[in-house]
Amino acid sequence: MLRAFLNRKKTRKLSEVSDVRLAEEYDFIVKSKAHLDGLEKIRKVKLRSYKWRKNIAVPVAVVITPVLGYVDYMLLFLQSGDDRGAGLTVLALGALYAWVTHPRRQYAKAYKLKILPRLATLFGDFTYDLKGKIAIYKMQPSKILPSHDRCDSEDYFSGMYKGVDIEFSEVDFKQRRRSKNRTYYVSVFKGLVILLDMNTKKFYGHTMLDKNKGKIGEWFKQKSSNLKRANLVDPAFEKIFDVYTNDQVEARYLIDPVMIERLKGLQMEYGGEGMTAAFYDSKMLILIESKHNYFEPAALEIPATDPRSILSMKKEIGEILSLIDRLDLYDPQKVREENNLTLDNVESGVV
Known part of the structure; x- marks a missing residue:
């Protein structure tokens, strides 16, 4: 698959490659060929291991499920409904599933450690860390x-x-939850978090974008955030999102038709089930809720040399960077002038 991709590119004349990013993709895939060939060897080993484990696990599961189910039933009966000693079936099948799918996780980790750091450099001064995280103190003021x-x-x-x-x-x-017998954790948000910091440009106000939650949800949001509902110009957008701000002029300047389309595109690209965003200080924070696993290689059954997996990841990152292209146009001086103009109009009775 990789060879076919490269051969197809070689047949094109240099003048035909007018898109710089396409040329970069081609160059990146050429330079990554050695890594992808090495990953293909790992993939084949892990695929054989996965198939072997799966062939063993299926009959084992068929045998142990009714046996452990009966044991669980007896434990519940003997303990008068107390389930602390039961759950052997779930535990055993969970362990079996983890054992079977371990080769898949090993391959995914190897792929990420080999390819994603290189993919990050394709966009400039970027780094990748498998277990890194954004500092909470940077995001907390977003509300x-x-x-x-x-x-x-x-x-x-x-x-x-x-x-x-x-x-x-x-x-x-x-969030941590407690029941009668144990403490456990429940996901309240799972998805992609994006933090942009413009450094030299600072927002005058605080603007939040949230899922449309109806009138009651709107009332609670305004009370909890001390922000007011913003009046925008896109009725279709307002059916999906609510915008709250303490600077109406800046909110309309930030959430303009171009930004609206970028945000819609970002949510669609990442298959988001919901999205919230905030403009505060010099930062923009975006939370895209989704059950999808991002930046993952293709399935274990697909050759590592297939370039579509890399190009798909590159496209995901490109959608994020498109927001910066829009924020680069943000001009605090223009917002200040429009604010002053609005105040002058109010004082003179024009508005």
Whole structure:
């Protein structure tokens, strides 16, 4: 598959490669060929291991499930409904599943450690850390973080693009819950978190974008955030999102038709089930809720040399960077002038 991709590119004249990013993709895949060939050897070994384990696990599961199910039933009966000693079936099948799928996780980890750091450099001064995370103190002032007791993170990218510091990773915010017999954690948000910091440009106000939650949800949001509902110009957008701010002029300037389309595109690209965002200080924070696993290689059954997996990851990152292209146009001086103009109009009775 990789060879066919490269051969197809070689047949094109240099003048035909007008898209710089396409040329970069081709160059990146050429330079990654040695890594992908090495990963293909790992993939074949892990695929054989996975198939062997699966062939063993299926008959084992068929045998032990009814046996352990009966044991669980007897334990519940003997303990008068107390389930602390039961659950052997779930435990055993969970362990069996983890054993069978272990080769898949090993391959995914090897792929990430080999390819994602190289993919990060394709966008400039970027780095990749498998278990890195965005510092909570940077995100806390946004007012959009869910209440949580634990934060798990993976696939952390950081760098600078067009003078904007950027960090993004997969995050799982969890709350601690207690029942009669145990303490456990429940996910309250799982998805992609993106933090942009413009450094030299600072927002005048605080603007939040949240899922449309109806009138009651809107009332609670305004009370809890001390922000007011913003009046925008896109009715279709307002059916999906609510915008709250303490600076109406800046909110309309930030959430303009171009930004609206970028945010819609970002949510669609990442298959988000919900999205929230905040503009505060010099930062923009975006939370995209989704059960999808981002920045993952293709299935174990697909050759590592297939370039589509890399190009798909590159496209995901490109969607994030498109937001920076839009924020680069943000001009605080223009917002100040429009604010002053609005105040002058109010005082003169024009508005």
